[in-house]
Amino acid sequence: MFWVVAAASAVVLGVAATLAVVFWPKYPALAFQPLADPSRVAPAVPITSRFAAATVRGDRAYFASVSDDGTLGVVAADTGTGERLWGNPAAGDADDWQQLVALPDAVVAVSAEDDDRRRMVLLDPGSGKPLWDRVIGDDDTLLYAEDTVVLVDREEDRLLGLDVRGQGRVRWELKDPGSLSGSRTTTVLAATTPEDLAAPTSAKGAPFAEPLDDDRRIVQIGADRSARVIDARTGAVLVPPRQSVADPDDPVVAHDGTLVVAESDNARRIVAYDLAKLGEPRVLYTAPDDNTRFEHLTPCGTDRVCAVQTTSSDAKTAQVVAVDVAEGGRRWAWPLPDTNNLVPVGDSLLAAQNTTPAKVSLLGADGTVRWTRDGVAARLDGGNLLRFAKPLSTYTDDPSVAGEHLGDDAVELGPLSGVRPATCAWNTAVLACVADEDFVLRRFAG
Structure with a gap:
């Protein structure tokens, strides 16, 4: 009888576990709690009125401050214990600094423009020791994939793949398509996956620590309106240039194996290409008239993209539209004047409005506005914000x-006092911020 009961119990527990896996939401509610007392972290150089920032990847928070003479100090801390792991001024100095990025294999600091040049400096995330640095142009851009930094070199009309752990050696080089025309205009974007859209973001939608190894393809839009697909790690051209795809300033996203383009020519269409071959486009949606404009194109759920649609670029006419990527056609549209940014949260969408005071709305999967609040909001994962x-x-x-x-219902966490809020970064449990004299970690979820 004991073994019969034990076996029956095991079956019941097994069924219960299976049901929990099937029915439990992919992104369950975080254990929100009132903001904990701050853990204070000493800076490597004094905090001044100049550049200061924080970023978080995994269980590490990285902070930056700049002294009056332009020296950048970078500090690493454990988000769980608040322990200061290392700190130093090894990045050196510049007239000013503008960016701090945490990669799995490096912490990247980028200086501000000085005489049409900037510095990018990479530090070891484990020790803070310098890995390498490089001078880049004032309008060059950087993308990251696996252990590679992709440098969009606009002065030389080329792409470079730089080895993060290999002293920045040039792993590959490609000339820009259409560069013979003399134009320095090109757009390069990274392909994203649904996992990327579940990473924590800033209030403006910039990810703090998206995965870099789930899809390492990048797409380059050339000055000649061509598009090509490149392996960011090897430089291999996976799909050769296809002509008449997009202008470099057209709204474009490459997501979940599809390239979606909001065309700016007279057709005013949103079209999709298979990222694996860039064959003939599928027309997903055609605007009602030639005065229609699309902005802030973004993935916003499974087989769906969203955009802000306006008439004659008038912000008062703004409406958020959702377009079906798999079947084509508009799924829904919701008037939301002055919307100037979209951030997906699972199948829902945060829409920021440029109003006084600033407001943010949450749109559900069906496009209805669930709420509108003063202030701003940011994604924590695919189900929490x-x-x-x-x-x-x-x-x-x-x-x-x-x-x-x-x-x-929302859980009130309390005031985030004594810090410069615009410097804050977070994971799904801890806020990392710059205060007037030191850095601060505050837990908000268990």
Whole structure:
């Protein structure tokens, strides 16, 4: 009888576990809690009114501050314990600095423009020791894939693949398509996956720590309106240039194996290409008239893209539209004047409005507005977000913060006081921010 009961119990538990896997949401509610007392982290150089920033990847927070003489100090801390792991001024100095990025294999700092040149410096994330640095142009751009930095060199009309752990050696080089025309205009974008859209982002939608190894393809739009697909690690041209795809300034996304383009010619269409071959495009949606404009194109759920559609670029006419990528056609449209940014959260969407005071709305999968609040909001993962009661300032402020799981009531976390909110970064449990004299870690979820 004991063995019969034990076997029956095992079957019941097994069925229960299976049901939990099947029915439990992919992104369950985080265990939101009031903001914990701050863990304070000492800077490597004094914090001044110049550049200061924080970023988070995994269980590491990285902070930066710049002294009055332009020296950049970078510090690493454990987000779980608040322990300062290392800190140094090894990045050197510049007139000013403008960016801090955390990669799995490096911490990247980029200086501000000085005489049409900038510096990019890479530090070892484990020790803070310098790995390598390189001078880049003032309008060059950087993309990251696996262990590669892709440099869009606009002065030389080329792409370079730089080895992160190999002292920045040039792993590959490709000449820009259409560069013989003398134009320095090109756009390069990374292909994204659904996993990328579940990574924490800033309030503007910039990811802090998206995965870099799930799809290492990049797409280059040339000055000649061509598009080609490249392996970012090897430089192999996976799909040769196809002509008449897009202008470099057209809204374009490469997501989940599809290249979607909001064309700017007279057709005013949204079209899709198979990223594996760039064959004939599929017309997904045609605008009602030639005065229609599309902006802020973004993936917004399975087989769907969203955009802000306006008439004659008038922000008061803005509406958010969702287009079916698999079958074509408009799924829904919702008038939302002054919308100037879209950030997907699972199948839902955050829409920021450029109003006074600033507002943000949450649109459900069906396009209806679930709520509109003063302030800004940011994605934590595919089902949770942070809400700030007012815009994030560069000076010391105390915005009230709330955590929200989609479909549930928001949980008030308390005021984020004594920090410069615009410098803050986060993972799904901890905020990392710059204060006036030091850096701060504050837990908001268990």
